[in-house]
Amino acid sequence: MSERVQIVVPGDNPIQIAGSPHLQRLAPYGDVTLFEDTPQSADEKVARAEGAQIIINTRGVVTWREEMRRLPELKMIATCSIGTDMIDLxxxxxxxxxxxxxxxxxxxxxxxxxxxxxxxxxxxAYFQTAELKAGRWTREMNTMLQGKVLGVVGTGPIGAEMARLGRAIGMEVIAWTFNPSPERAADTGCALWNSTSCCRWRMWSVCT
Structure with a gap:
């Protein structure tokens, strides 16, 4: 095994890493080998990753299951995605x-x-579009979101962003979370609930 950590990008297609500053940032940590095309078979994918301690998954190569058994030196798979469902955890x-x-x-x-x-x-919007295409001008009233209550279920990254956008257009935002606290309320800028009693409110609710 080389003293330098071997980092392999087995298929950077479409391009995510090639030509980016990420390669320079990785250089101090090991030798980076990048393949710009997609491997056409599991054998080719394994051959590209042979000897690697770290694999960086991109959109071109996302699936790692039994192939991992054929890479005894592999210590880490870093995937450029949120989900890990294509990797046998x-x-x-x-x-x-x-x-x-x-x-x-x-x-x-x-x-x-x-x-x-x-x-x-x-x-x-969908109803109004259909009416206009049919040559009819409807006088159906729309709903203003400003002043309405927005209920957010969960205060993770998406829930917190929903709360921020809701406040920006003048909505009152309340959120349900497992662990309400004054600090979390301050971070999200909304009232927090730990009970489904908030469902009694007449509101727009979003699960995040």
């Missing part, structure tokens, strides 16, 4: 392989998407 634990992911990185994207759906529903 039980087998990784059995083999002593650490698996890391990137939870919470897409919280703003998810929160914005959820607000987009809320706007579409409150403004009856």
């Amino acid at each position: 039980a087998l990784a634990k059995e083999l002593g392989i650490v698996v890391s992911n990137q939870p919470g990185r897409t919280a703003p994207v998810v929160a914005e998407h959820m607000f987009g759906l809320m706007f579409a529903l409150s403004k009856r």
